[in-house]
Amino acid sequence: xxHFSQAAFWIFALSGGATSSPPAAVPVEKEPFHRPVFTxxxxxxxxxVIPPKTSTLFHTHLHDLLGLTISSAxxxxxxxxxxxxxxxxxxxxxxxxxxxxSASTHRVExxxxxxxxxxxxxxxxxxxxxxxxxxxxxxDVGRVAFENARVRVVRIxxxxxxxxxxxxxxxxYGIGTLTGGRLEEDKEPSRSVSEAGFVRWGDRSxxxxxxxxGDAPISIFxxxxxx
Numbered sequence: 001x002x003h004f005s006q007a008a009f010w011i012f013a014l015s016g017g018a019t020s021s022p023p024a025a026v027p028v029e030k031e032p033f034h035r036p037v038f039t040x041x042x043x044x045x046x047x048x049v050i051p052p053k054t055s056t057l058f059h060t061h062l063h064d065l066l067g068l069t070i071s072s073a074x075x076x077x078x079x080x081x082x083x084x085x086x087x088x089x090x091x092x093x094x095x096x097x098x099x100x101x102s103a104s105t106h107r108v109e110x111x112x113x114x115x116x117x118x119x120x121x122x123x124x125x126x127x128x129x130x131x132x133x134x135x136x137x138x139x140d141v142g143r144v145a146f147e148n149a150r151v152r153v154v155r156i157x158x159x160x161x162x163x164x165x166x167x168x169x170x171x172x173y174g175i176g177t178l179t180g181g182r183l184e185e186d187k188e189p190s191r192s193v194s195e196a197g198f199v200r201w202g203d204r205s206x207x208x209x210x211x212x213x214g215d216a217p218i219s220i221f222x223x224x225x226x227x
Contacts, residue, residue, distance in 0.1 A: 055109040073112025158212035181214035
């Protein structure tokens with residue numbers, strides 16, 4: 001993932017050594033390659049797609065980020081007043097978390113030949129220390145891909161026709177896909193997922209079921225936010 005050097009930014013800002021004003025920055029949700037697809041009081045979901053040989057605008061992050069790498073490429077990360085740093089491509093399917101205790105500004109240039117595609121959750125609320133995680137049964141097909149005090153991500157890989165065991169969500173949660181296909185949730189009619197990316201957000205649920213209704217394997221990620 002692309003790391004944001006907050007320390008470098010603040011050292012530069014406080015030093016007064018700049019010979020020109022730093023470039024204007026926009027809020028991350030206003031940056032053209034960071035497309036908001038869902039917002040509520042808990043999260044804002046961004047579909048981030050940076051085409052090859054393209055740079056974002058300078059943009060500012062105010063909230064912690066929880067992300068899934070769908071596709072990646074080498075990139076340059078530039079903090080105002082600093083030389084850009086080269087970042088290698090991320091592994092496909094990597095789940096990552098980036099905290100922002102204070103505002104941080106940067107821009108990203110995709111220097112590769114394939115798009116950089118992230119599914120990103122901006123965590124808007126304050127952390128709740130007593131918020132529980134999902135209650136997964138002893139026999140399940142999911143595995144925890146990432147977990148800390150604020151968020152939890154479970155990856156579910158399903159073969160064609162396979163279903164995940166019935167499980168609970170004690171907090172709000174998002175469903176994201178690494179691959180396309182067809183999903184059936186809670187015995188409702190299946191929906192087509194034409195490409196990788198965000199599918200939907202759900203409220204807490206005592207019984208959540210997922211089935212791969214397609215004819216090819218599918219990888220699903222459940223993102224829980226403990227606010």
